[in-house]
Amino acid sequence: MSKGISIGIIGGTGCMGQWFRDFFSDAGHTVHISGRKTELTPADIARECDIVILSLPLDVAIAVSEEIGPLLGDAQLLMDFCSLKEKILKSMTGSTSAEVIGTHPLFGPFTDSIKGQNIILCPGRGEQWLKWLENEYISKGAFVTVMDPSVHDRHMAIVQGLTHFLTICMGRTLQKMNMNDNTALSCSTPVFKINYDLIGRLFAQDIGLYQNIISKNIHFSDVLDLFLSVVDEGRDSLLSGQDEKGLLFLESVRDFFKDSCRESLKESNKFINALYGEQ
Ligand SMILES: NC(=O)c1ccc[n+]([C@@H]2O[C@H](COP(=O)([O-])OP(=O)(O)OC[C@H]3O[C@@H](n4cnc5c(N)ncnc54)[C@H](OP(=O)(O)O)[C@@H]3O)[C@@H](O)[C@H]2O)c1
Known part of the structure; x- marks a missing residue:
């Protein structure tokens, strides 16, 4: 998997969504975002992007994952930024056949750089995107820990x-x-x-x-x-x-x-x- 990947952030109008829009754009990827008032919908993102990120409050992320999960294919990745991982992982793996990774950035949107910051990854399904994602973060200086959601x-x-x-x-x-x-x-x-x-x-x-x-x-x-x-x-x-x-x-x-x-x-x-x- 190379550069030039398309990433869609549902909740990309919010604080963390904007932060990661800039992060992934700076890394050379095409980033699309949706919010409640954008023309682009979560379903558009699910159909068009290689990676679909849920950057939403937990309850909303669960509801949106149930809604768009079935639209994703095996080659895509569904991931989230929620601060708790057990419920959202269950929902994402249950709603789609795509690869799934739970992600928790242990920093907020006022952080200048990812360098030195901790990120926890909770693998849900698949290996391909996990390696890619780890590399995206580690190559920019983040510390990545892979962990069970509970x-x-x-x-x-x-x-x-x-x-x-x-x-x-x-x-x-x-x-x-x-x-x-x-x-x-x-x-x-x-x-x-x-x-x-x-x-x-x-x-x-x-x-x-x-x-x-x-x-x-x-x-x-x-x-x-x-x-x-x-x-x-x-x-x-x-x-x-x-x-x-x-x-x-x-x-x-x-x-x-x-x-x-x-x-x-x-x-x-x-x-x-x-x-x-x-x-
Ligand atoms: N902030 C942090 O420090 C931090 C750190 C690590 C992880 N997180 C996690 O990251 C996720 C996003 O947090 P955030 O701080 O970026 O929140 P935020 O700034 O409030 O953004 C929330 C996003 O969700 C959308 N949204 C809210 N309610 C919705 C609904 N009912 N239906 C559809 N979309 C809705 C908003 O869209 P609109 O633009 O339409 O309002 C916005 O794009 C959360 O799960 C949080 O736990 C946050």
Whole structure:
């Protein structure tokens, strides 16, 4: 399979769709896009393109895959960008005889380049396009990991679900304490400033996306139960009034991370310095 492949992005009018339209166009491929208001329809894309990408919210991607899957032939590829993989893989493989790959770019549309970014591929059917796609990403400097969709979703319950949940709850806490912008900024340490900006970053984007990432991940409630038990453990140790007990708790967590702590300190110093260097 050579250059000059035609790629159709259904949902190509959205943020990720536009990002990948530019990415694949820059790589020399012909890219067509459709949205709800474009003349080109999902069915046109399914009939005309070698690769059909669903860049849509999860529920819509499932519905569109059922609709256009039967229009694709064995030589084509159907893929998606959804942030959860089990359900969409099931839907794509069930609706078409084409090759199928679930794809999760682990970055957002504000990323300048794919270089250094992680992409997870969940193979659904076929080998030909899988090799091609891996090469497209790796040759531009991305890190590609091939993974089972349910393993992917379990990891995402932590990587995205818990991370965003904590950011939302931190925001809620500041709201309840009526900590406004001025107070937050005049009292902020570098670490708090980063957390504060991450709250703003989340709420500046599509909140429906975050709602989906948390509520549609079937593994998230287990992660949350575990997290809440750890909150109790942390409270019992750190607020016990016994320094020794608190330190033991901290030491036991540190033991788990001991090999990576120094590297993490170096990495976080880089972005803290970059934050203040830009002012
Ligand atoms: N944003 C991220 O950081 C990110 C990162 C990784 C993966 N993803 C995944 O990428 C996918 C797209 O996300 P996005 O951020 O690009 O979303 P987006 O900017 O909201 O774009 C959504 C696209 O879907 C179309 N669409 C929405 N509702 C539709 C409906 N009911 N029927 C038909 N088309 C509909 C929109 O078309 P119109 O132009 O007609 O509105 C638009 O083209 C999602 O599955 C998301 O989980 C997002």
